[in-house]
Each structure stands twice: as C-alpha cells, then as structure tokens.
Amino acid sequence: MTGLLDLWRLFRRKRTAVLGLAIFLAIVAAALLAPVLYPDDPADMVAPPLLWPGEDMAYPLGTDTLGRDIAAGIMHGARSALMIGGISTLVALAIGITVGALSGYYGGWVNDVLMRVTEMFQTMPQFILAVVLVAIFGPALTSIITALALVSWPPVARLVRAEVMSLREREFVQSCYVIGMSERGIIFGQILPNCLTPIIVTASIMVASAILTEAGLSFLGLGDPNVLTWGAMIGAGRESLRSAWFLVAEPGLAIILVVLSLNLVGEGLNDALNPKLKLR
C-alpha cells in the first residue's frame, strides 16, 4: 500500500500526468455510464438526420445521416474502445511476457528461435498484418482482438527478455538457485515481479496504440459490424465529409482524447517509476 502511495506522490508531481489521468477517468466514467444515460441501442434512428451540433440541445453533438444520436454513439464507442484496447493489450502482454521470459531465462537455442519469431512479427508491417488477419478470419471481435494482440506483443517480449537477462545474473536470483527453487518458481515468483515497472509503463502506451489500430481497422470497414466503434463512425461519416464534417471530426476527437490521456499517464508513470530520469 505504501508503495502505491509513494507512486502517487511521485506521479502527481507532473501536472500533465494528473491531467491525463483525469481525462482517462472521465472517459472510463463515460463508458460505464453509457448504458445508463443512453439505454437504447445507439444504432437506432432517434431524430431527424444530419442535425448539426448544438442545433437541437437534446442531441448536443448532432445526428448522423441516419438520424442516430452521435453523443450516444461516442459514449458507447468509449466502451468498445476501452474494452478492445484493454483485452488485446492483456493478451499481448501474456504472449510477450511468456516469450520474453522463456527466451531471456533459457537463452541458447530457445532464445534464438523465439527472437527470430519476434523479429518476424516486427518485420511484417503491423497494420497490414492486422488487416490481413481480420480480412481472412472475418470481422468479429475475437479475430480483431487476436489480430491486435498478435501485432503488438514483440516490444513486450524484447523488454522482458532484456530485463530477465540482467536480473537472472543478480544475487537474489542466484540465491534462489542455491536454495533449490524450481525454474518456474524463479521466473514467476522472483524475476517477473521485478520487471513489472517497465511493463506497466509499456502497457498504458500499448492500450493507446491498440485503440488507434482498431480505429484504423473499423475505419476501413473491418470492424465487428455488431459493435459500435469510433473508427466505424468516422468511416460512415466520410461519405458526407463535404456536407457534414462534424460526423468525422467528433469521433476523431474522442479517439485523440483517450489516446492522449493514456500517453500522458504512461509518461507520468515512466517518470514516477524511474526516479533517475526525473532530474532531467
């Protein structure tokens, strides 16, 4: 508990980090409140089409070409963005940590093979790979999340590998050998908890980039047709770009806010967790 308190004390020293956290919490609140404030399906037609923002205060952000409430769409979109970004990051962390820990701990041929595989996934352009995977396996939530995870794990693997390689030589790990702990016990009980810091920082940035990638996929029409996403809203609004540009602008601003807030939080965590760098 004191660890968390200390972290918060360091974190709040940076105003931009606190601002980022505030924005992020507001978006989480919007996502949680969406079913309360807008209990109806946001895909329902509720008003005349193409109301401009502010034209009718019942629909503060306007309505789209089919008369759907954009405000409702944006709040429900926050749910899908956070969910897809969060789950795919968790999956990517699981893959990355496993690959990194195995390759860093065992070295030798295990490391060689796993590093070639990692390199492979870093060579294939991430976005093209995601497009290909979703196109082939169909635009459903599971394939989208799998695709996002598959393209984003390599940096985690490299990071964990480097940490594990340096940690395994440290005295406390060496002493685990001496007292006869099992290898699994050493990796999961001793080594991984010690590289949690950089993983946490990376994770916040990963959620942000997963949200960006997902938006790109839905924009191209590769989103799950049953899930309302910001990217899909922009894709649909694109058709009337010349006449009603707010259809594109508003969901875009929502994406920017969530990505920006996560980046600020990540930066703040990085500074708070690496006291050395703070002095600069």
Place this chain on the structure above:
Amino acid sequence: MAKAKTGKPHGGLATFFTRRLIQAVPVLLGIVLFSFVILHLAPGDAIDVMAGEAGTGDAAYMAQLREKYGLDQPLHIQLLRYGTQIAQLDLGYSIRNNAPVRDLILQRVGPTLLLMGVSIVLSVAMGVLFGAVAAIRRNTLIDDLISLVALLAYAMPIFWIGLMFIILFSVTLGVLPSGGFYDVVRQDVGPLARGLDVGRHLVLPALTLSLFYFAIYTRLMRASMLEVMGLDYIRTARAKGLGAAKVTIRHVVRNALLPIVTMLGMQTASLLGGAVVVETVFNWPGLGRLTYDAVFQRDYSLLIGILLMSSILVIIINMLVDLAYSWLDPRIVAR
C-alpha cells in the same frame, strides 16, 4: 588504417547487401510459413469464395479448380510447392484479378515508395528541426508549444488527420486535390507538368503520413538533444571557445541524430502500415489501395502476397537505414 576501416560497409556495398539478405533468410522463411498457416486456417479457400460469390455450387467444377491450383494435395506437399514458388519470386496467382500477384504488386509499389520516401524525409527533417529548437529553448513558450503539437499529433489517428486535411485544404480552401495520383482530366501534358501534378497530389498524403512520425521524431530529438547537451564532450567544445551555434550544430545535433536514425529503422514497418491507411483516404494508387481492394474482393493470395512483399520492403529499407547510421556514426562498421 583508420580511414579504410571505419564509416564504410565492411567489404563494400555488394557484400554488405548480400550478407544482410542472407541474414534475413530465416525471418523470411518464418513469414512464408506463417502466411501458409493462416491461409490454411482461413475458413474456406479461394475456390469457395469464388463459388460463393458466383452463386454456383458445381462440385465437379470446384474440384477441378482445386486440382488445377494444387489445393487437393496433402498439406506438406502444398507447403513445399508454396515455398518453391516463393523462392522463385512467384507470389501466386490472383484468380480475382486474373493476373500474377507479383505483377499486381509491382505495378503499385512505385507510388507507395514515393509516398513513404517523401514522408520519411519530411517527418525526419521537421522532427529534427522542431525537436532541436524545443531543446535549445527548453522551458520556454516555444518549447511548450512544440511539445503540445507533438503530443497532439502523436494521439491522432492517421486517417482522421487525412480527412481533416481534406476538409481544410480541399473543401474549404480549395487549394489542393483531395485524392488521386494525378489529374485524369488533363491529358496530353508533358512529363514536367505531369510530375508537378503528381507532386500537388502528393502534398496532402505525405503531410498526413508524416505528421504522426514527425511527432515521434520531435519528442525523441528533444530528449536526445537534452541528453547530449549535458555530456562531457560538449563542455570540451565550449571550453575550446566555440560559439553556441557551432557547438550545437557540429557537436550536439550530430550525436543527437543517432537515436533518430535507430528509431527510423524501427518505424519502417509501422510507416508502411500507415501508408496503407493514407492511400485509402486519398485514393493513392499504391499497395494500400491494392490491399483495400483485395480485402473486399476476399482475394487471399493477393493479401498474403502483399504481406510478404511489404516484409521484404521493410528488410530492404532497414538495410538502407543501417547504411545511413554507419555514415553518421563512423564507429559503427555496417555489416
């Protein structure tokens, strides 16, 4: 001894490229295997897709087609065939487009390379410039402004930037075309006029693609400059009596550029992915546009071909980046 050994690729350019290509073989083989696996995990094959869309379910005809394309063979035979094919730079045949995948890709690779090249130059140049200014004027209004712009640009979806640019520059101001490669209405123009026209069409896509990477390089350059400015050899340079401008340009910037080039290499794959999105926004006839069409035609062999080809592109561009690095940092011998 010093001159011959540093700064230049070990054993000449040809050896450098050959060695690097050989090193890339395991990764390429892995990607080929991976492509094969996802193709076969795909629900239904190309024949099913064709039959489904044509509405015909003639089993005999489908079996005949499968035999023709070797789809009836056991998996390992198919893999072997697939590997041999690719080794001969044959990326398969697009039944949809009725053309070899390789030819389809080669037709489109030029515009993508043009877009990527211009975007790399733009983003690095602007990023280095703005990052350096922010570092020199750190904790001033200029620094705050630059950092804010970089922070925002770093959070914007690329396609959204493109759409906003279209609204601003094409729809509202009407100064730049909103898409396409050149003006198809204007025929019979000379090569110079055509080149200028392509250039005009390139402005918005290139700006769009650069903005995100500009943000990365600006932030990195600022941090890198601040780090280098505190190093001992910068103090030495000042102790020699050099003025601030010379110290900055000769000693700080050159060393601060090294991480930028490293980052550039790491971003190649991501940049190519970004180009795909930008091309669909601006109707730019490159690989991205081709990918988009392939997705909606469910042309799997074309999609896989694009994935393979873009990986090879990434490998080649990374070699060029490494060459640039060894030129900037003579301690490194490009291998």
Place this chain on the structure above:
Amino acid sequence: MTTGALPHTGAPPVLAVRGLTTRLKTRAGEVTVVDGLDFTVHAGETLAIVGESGSGKSMTALSLMRLLPEAVAFNAGGSALLNGRDLLAVSEREMRGLRGADISMIFQEPMTSLNPVMRIGRQLEEVFEEHKPELSRAQRRARAADLLKLVRIPDPERVLDELPHRLSGGMRQRVMIAMALACDPKLLIADEPTTALDATVQAQILDLLRALQAELGLAIVLITHNLGVVAENAHRVLVMYAGRKVEEAPVAELFAAPRHPYTRGLLRALPNPDAADAGPRVPLMEIPGIVPALSALPKGCAFGPRCPVALPACAETRPELRPVGRGSAACLLVTPAEALA
C-alpha cells in the same frame, strides 16, 4: 617533491582572483558554492586546489571558465584578472575569444571528453579554426600534428585520423592536453586530470604536465582530491571546505606544518609512502562525518561539527583567514603567536 614556492621575480600574477563568489539556483533555493575565494597564480607556477568532493573545487574552475549553465549558476561577486582582464566582467563574446586561447581547461574524464564521432585531427583543428582563422587547412593539420608530438604521442599522423574510442584513456588525456595547449594559453586549469586513469598512466600524464610547464612557462591550477599528487606537482596549495578557503600555504610548509584541523585530517588520510620501512603500519585515518549540505551550513565554522578539536566558540563565530607562517588559515585555534613563529 617540489621544494616550496617559486622565487617570484616580482612579476604580476597571470591570474589574480579576488572574492570569487558563485551561487547556484536549486529547487531548495539558492546556495553559495564558492564563497569569497582569493588566490593568485604566477607564470610557471602550479597552484593546487584540494578538498573533498562538494567542496567547490570544480565549481571554482568552471566559474573561471564561465562554463556553468546560465540557467542554474551565476557569479555573485568578485573579480578574476587574467593578465589584467577581468574574466568575470568581459562580454560572452570576448570570453569565447579567451577560452581555449588564453585560458584552457582539461577535465577528469578523458573517456567521455572527446566527441565520439569526430576524428581527433578535426577536434584539434577546430581550436585553430576558432582562434587562428588565418591558418590554411594544411597549416591547421600540420599544427595539429605538432601538438600531438608536443604531448609525446607516437605516430601523430595516424592518430589524427583516429576516432577517440580507438585510443586509450591516457592517450585521450594527452589529446585533451594538446587541445588545451593549441593556442599557447597563459593559464591551464586541470580538473582532476588523472583521477580516472590508472596509476602508471597517471604518473606519465603528471610528468608530461610538469615538463610542458617548464617548456612553456604555463601557470597551472591543479584541482585534485589526491594529496599525493599535490606533493609532487604543486608549488602552493589551497585547501577548500564548503566553498571557502580554509588554508593556503607553500606545499612544503603545508605538509610539514598543516595549521587547519581539516588539512591535518586530509593529511592523516594520506597513505604514508615511507610507512613500509618505518616499522608497524599506522592505520589510515578517515575524517568522520560528511561535507555539510551547502544549503544548511552551520552558523560558525563550517568544519566545526566534524572537527576533533572544536571549541564552543567555533559553533558561534565563523573564523576569518589569518596569516600563518608563509600562508594563511581560517581557524580560531590558529593564534597570531603561531603566525609569528
């Protein structure tokens, strides 16, 4: 060991520092890192400035070179006359003309003091470009080679084309010295020039500096925490504690009769080279405690809290420097009677 101060011929000093005061802006407020320092250095003379880390030695050097970043440090008084020109008062533009030409400096870390991606020759030639623009390219290179010869680097033509990482630490420090001497400076400030080097190389570099001083008549300010280095290389010694001068004396006198308890503590911490053949070894003494934070200096003598012979009065009154023997010391226990002795 050098015996005592040089017999001055009455020539004015190369550098005369009066009341040098440097303040640093920190998060906790401003602190005085160099406090009213006075000293002089003559041509052909080496003045050693000694003290523990944090005593203000390096700050003194960087203040004289005006190399401290303006955003965090500023000069808060005093003058530093280099051949009559006040280094602290000239414009930045004039200062640039002096730096590397009339007053040069070498640093502690030869491994990191050279630009890693620039060839040695280019780094040397840069000094000429700045201060002797009339030289042609070929002349600059020839002079750079001469400089490397001057600092006894074998095969200078080859070394000119090397990158720093291909040279050893000792070689790099020679290059730094060559660079510092490029425009025949009057004064060389050497900030812990051998601390990062191993013992043999250390001796070679110090020998080189002594030889060059004899050849060129250099005035040297040698900053070090190593009293062994002081004994063999300095003519006079200035001891600093918490930003102030606590004692100054010709080297022989300082070693023979240290007046300030802090100086005595430093000397006790010095391994005795004769101990091996002088019977049982005496254990090395460390001065207990640490240098106080400059933001929280005691009211009286800054060394008081660590001083083994402190009197109650030491906590109340800050001692002034008083002349003692051929030097001076700032301690209440130093009596005028002793000064007469």
